[in-house]
Structures are given as structure tokens and as C-alpha cells.
Amino acid sequence: MxxxxxxxxxxxxxxxxxxxxxxxxxxxxxxxxxxxxxxxxxxxxxxxxxxxxxxxxxxxxxxxxxxxxxxxxxxxxxxxxxxxxxxxxxxxxxxxxxxxxxxxxxxxxxxxxxxxxxxxxxxxxxxxxxxxxxxxxxxxxxxxPRWPEPAYPGTFDGSQTHAHDYRGPEIFRDRRVLVVGMGNSAMDIAVDASYVACGPVLLSARHGVHIVPKYLFGRPSDATGGALAALPWRLRQRVAETMLRLAVGTPQRYGLPAPAGGLFQNHPTISDTILHRLTHGEVAARPGIERLDGDTVVFTDGRSEPVDMIVWATGYxxxxxxxxxxxxxxxxxxxxxxxxxxxxxxxxxxxxxxxxxxxxxxxxxxxxxxxxxxxxxxxxxxxxxxxxxxxxxxxxxxxxxxxxxxxxxxxxxxxxxxxxxxxxxxxxxxxxxxxxxxxxxxxxxxxxx
Structure with a gap:
């Protein structure tokens, strides 16, 4: 040059x-x-x-x-x-x-x-x-940061932050926490908060994703997926979804919404720890938000929960x-x-x-x-x-x-x-x-x- x-x-x-x-x-x-x-x-x-x-x-x-x-x-x-x-x-x-x-x-x-x-x-x-x-x-x-757009109806009296500004779990100590999102950061933050928060951390999502553990059958899960790379993606999807169901079951098994699309279509969430915290009741799945009401969040299934802090893990x-x-x-x-x-x-x-x-x-x-x-x-x-x-x-x-x-x-x-x-x-x-x-x-x- x-x-x-x-x-x-x-x-x-x-x-x-x-x-x-x-x-x-x-x-x-x-x-x-x-x-x-x-x-x-x-x-x-x-x-x-x-x-x-x-x-x-x-x-x-x-x-x-x-x-x-x-x-x-x-x-x-x-x-x-x-x-x-x-x-x-x-x-x-x-x-x-x-x-x-x-x-x-x-x-x-x-x-x-x-x-x-x-x-x-x-x-x-x-x-x-x-x-x-x-x-x-x-x-x-x-x-x-991408915030919910349009914003949810109502007003919220507690504190709100975006996942971009999260650094460590001490901000959640003894607080009632809601994490909104189903990506990797949402899962990490919900798990972190579950060790210090007051009561179970609520995890809200309108749409589900596939939850993939970091290891499948003793190997890193993406290496397992890479071994299937030569297959057409639709066939690769069916094989990988079968392997995933055998290894950990479906997201619905843990109270999470069904994935909005097949594996390899929407980006999966990679986490070993979220399923553990869900099965032990330290994180509780909730559907999407209907509205905010002071110190309470109302969900689309009609339930309402008192919340002190919302973390919007809603992407970028x-x-x-x-x-x-x-x-x-x-x-x-x-x-x-x-x-x-x-x-x-x-x-x-x-x-x-x-x-x-x-x-x-x-x-x-x-x-x-x-x-x-x-x-x-x-x-x-x-x-x-x-x-x-x-x-x-x-x-x-x-x-x-x-x-x-x-x-x-x-x-x-x-x-x-x-x-x-x-x-x-x-x-x-x-x-x-x-x-x-x-x-x-x-x-x-x-x-x-």
C-alpha cells in the first residue's frame, strides 16, 4: 500500500x-x-x-x-x-x-x-x-441504552436503572427488585440480586428465549453447536433443540414464557445459574408489565407486586x-x-x-x-x-x-x-x-x- x-x-x-x-x-x-x-x-x-x-x-x-x-x-x-x-x-x-x-x-x-x-x-x-x-x-x-418505548403507563415511585449502569449487587441489598428482560445481562443481574435482595427477584419478560447452559454433555455448549455447523440451519436447529430439551428441559418447565422462535433464530441466553435460582425460588418469573402504579408493578396476568427497584435490561x-x-x-x-x-x-x-x-x-x-x-x-x-x-x-x-x-x-x-x-x-x-x-x-x- x-x-x-x-x-x-x-x-x-x-x-x-x-x-x-x-x-x-x-x-x-x-x-x-x-x-x-x-x-x-x-x-x-x-x-x-x-x-x-x-x-x-x-x-x-x-x-x-x-x-x-x-x-x-x-x-x-x-x-x-x-x-x-x-x-x-x-x-x-x-x-x-x-x-x-x-x-x-x-x-x-x-x-x-x-x-x-x-x-x-x-x-x-x-x-x-x-x-x-x-x-x-x-x-x-x-x-x-434502549429504554422501553413507548414507556409503560403509570408512574413508579421507586428507583429505576438500565443494565448499562449496573456494576455490582450491593445496590439491591434488602430491596424488592424487578429485572425486565431475558438476555444474558438480565439473567446475570437477576442472579446477582437474588443473593442480597428482599424476597425473590422478579424476572419479567413479554417473550421467551431458549436458555442454554454453558456446558452440554461435558463440553462448552457453543462447541457442541459448532460441531453441527455443517448441517443446514433448520436441521441443526432440530438436533440442537432436542439436545437442549434432554439436558435441561424447556423454559416453560421453569415458569418462563415459551421461546418466541426456534433455537438459532433468536439469540439464546447462555446461563447455568438462572435455572438454579429459579428452581430454588430465589428468582420468580413474571410475564410482561401491564402498568406501573406507585410502589407496585401490575403484570399482564393481573398479578401485582410491590417493587422498590426496576432494572431495565432491555438492550441497546x-x-x-x-x-x-x-x-x-x-x-x-x-x-x-x-x-x-x-x-x-x-x-x-x-x-x-x-x-x-x-x-x-x-x-x-x-x-x-x-x-x-x-x-x-x-x-x-x-x-x-x-x-x-x-x-x-x-x-x-x-x-x-x-x-x-x-x-x-x-x-x-x-x-x-x-x-x-x-x-x-x-x-x-x-x-x-x-x-x-x-x-x-x-x-x-x-x-x-
Missing amino acids: SPSRRVAVIGAGAAGLAATKALLDVGAEVVTHEQGDRPGGLWARDNASGLSPAYSSLHLNTSKGRTEFADFPMPRNWPDYPSADLVAAYLAGYSEEFGLAEHIRFGTAVASVERAEESWVVTTGSGETDRYDAVVVANGHNWQ RVHIPFLSPRWVGEDPEQLPLYRRVFHLEDPSLAFVGLMQSTGAALPVVEAQAKLAAACFSGGYALPSPEEQRRTVDRTLRAATARWGDRRPHMRIDFDQYLADIPREMAAGRARLRRGARPFTAPAREGSPA
Whole structure:
């Protein structure tokens, strides 16, 4: 890659670090902008960015063998499901091993990214500007809390918080607690609270999910699922659901609502401990909320319960504040991207990590980073814009058929995607041999705007 080609990476979490490494590997001049004071993004608790949702009991919900970067395996003596602090240390070690920190501008928020003639102008929060040939957006999407919308009717006299702001269970001591949600954070928080709260912790959900223990038949459960990856997903689903029923039964067996979709359609919740606390009465399942009434919550089955504190574990929304709707539309969750990486109107704007995987994130962002780097180095050619659009449309139809209307643009099948990216890389090299034009950056002097 010509030294005049410069790439801005936004974010130094797992996705941004992978992008920085991949670009350096192909000879790019990389400047990575990170709002926090250290690498690791959302995994780095107490990061100066204030965006990390990591809490004291947080652990991986995918096993280390299915989570680690291919270029940087996790230590063999680590547990199968490392803590958030171990993952943060792992990402810091990745940064150190490959010399990434010297290319990262810590404490630098990005205010805007705009197209200007044949380059991208990145403006920081302090007003500094710089020009780049390409931009990789890797700012993550699990930091902007999603609150119930519209809000539930009525008023609540107790305290409310979002799971994003939870750090440890002491805030629940001797309080009557309601956790709303059925994701991994909801289960972790309900379990934590159950040891210190007053009475059973109430766990409310309008829709059910599959609860998958971290081990099935003596192996990490995602490794068991990975062994079925060669099967069509519908067949894989039937086999995996049968295995799950044999191992732990159905969610209804524990008083939880039936899953809204089949396994591998809606993201399962990975937890060993929630089923234990439910069967011992320390966590009590409740249906959706009907309304709030002072110090009482009324549920859709007519029951009402006194509650002192509500934790809304209602997920996150995608937020890319530095890009205008011209580039991400009114809802970035619906942004169409070729191979979930390249913007259809201008592939010099790439995204790493803007996806929702059925498995771990790290191997996916590593593959995406290498695809973007191959493109920007001229070692891979994209198909025609028409073919890109056809591929995106075809992928969206398949995703909608499988996952419905909940973030279908963002959904990927972990194993299938990781198998597809090497094939796409090979196809891009073949396009070059047939005369397709690779990515080129305009020749220009200097870099400051």
C-alpha cells in the first residue's frame, strides 16, 4: 500500500483493534481514534469513556475456543468462560503484542466524519480535522441504552436503572427488585440480586428465549453447536433443540414464557445459574408489565407486586452519532452493507462489528477487518455495485425468513459467515485477475485538512 493512503479507524475495542492490526499488516498508515483511555472498549471496566457496561460478575457467554482471535489465541490455562477483566487484559495484550497503541489516539472522541471531494474529513471533539482515504467505523453498538418505548403507563415511585449502569449487587441489598428482560445481562443481574435482595427477584419478560447452559454433555455448549455447523440451519436447529430439551428441559418447565422462535433464530441466553435460582425460588418469573402504579408493578396476568427497584435490561440501540443520515439513514440498524462491511454507495466507508452474530464477536470482526484491509490495500476487488446490491437483497430475504423483522440487516450466522469470508476474499482476487479495478486512493500531498 502506498504510504500516502491513510485510514481512520473509529474505536479501539475488539473491532477497532482488529481493524488497526489488519490495516497495519497490509502497510496502511492508520490513525485509530478512541474516546477512552485504554484499549478494550466495552470490556474495559471503568474506562474513561464511560461507555462500558461491564459489571463485576460479567463473563464471556461464548467459550474461549470459539471467541479468541485466530491471530492471538487465549492462554490455554484460562477457564473456558473468562471474566470481563480477563477479556480486557486479553485485548490489552493483543494491542501490545502487535504494537497497536502507538497508532491509537486515546481520549479522542470523533465529532463528525464527512465526505469531502476524494477524501474523508474526520473532525474530533476538540475541533481538530484530518483527511483520510478510507474510514473504518468500529464504535460498537452495545453502549447506547434502549429504554422501553413507548414507556409503560403509570408512574413508579421507586428507583429505576438500565443494565448499562449496573456494576455490582450491593445496590439491591434488602430491596424488592424487578429485572425486565431475558438476555444474558438480565439473567446475570437477576442472579446477582437474588443473593442480597428482599424476597425473590422478579424476572419479567413479554417473550421467551431458549436458555442454554454453558456446558452440554461435558463440553462448552457453543462447541457442541459448532460441531453441527455443517448441517443446514433448520436441521441443526432440530438436533440442537432436542439436545437442549434432554439436558435441561424447556423454559416453560421453569415458569418462563415459551421461546418466541426456534433455537438459532433468536439469540439464546447462555446461563447455568438462572435455572438454579429459579428452581430454588430465589428468582420468580413474571410475564410482561401491564402498568406501573406507585410502589407496585401490575403484570399482564393481573398479578401485582410491590417493587422498590426496576432494572431495565432491555438492550441497546445502534448509535453512530458522527455520521449523518446521508450515510447511515434514520436507523443504522437497517443500514445495508456488502458482506456487512462495505457501504453500498462508497466502499471506502467500511464497518467492522456492525452485526449481530449467533456466536462470538471477535472471530467475526477479525474476518471483517481482514476483508476491509485487503480491499484498501488493492489485494481484493469488490463486485460491481449492481452485484453488491443483489447480494445484499438476497441476504436480507434469507435473514428475514430466518429471524423475522428484528434487525434482519445485522444478523449473521456465525459459522456460515466465517466460512463465507475466505471464499469472498478468493472471489475478490479472482476479480482482480479478470481485470476488475481495485480500491485506489487519490495522490495528494500531506494529510492535514
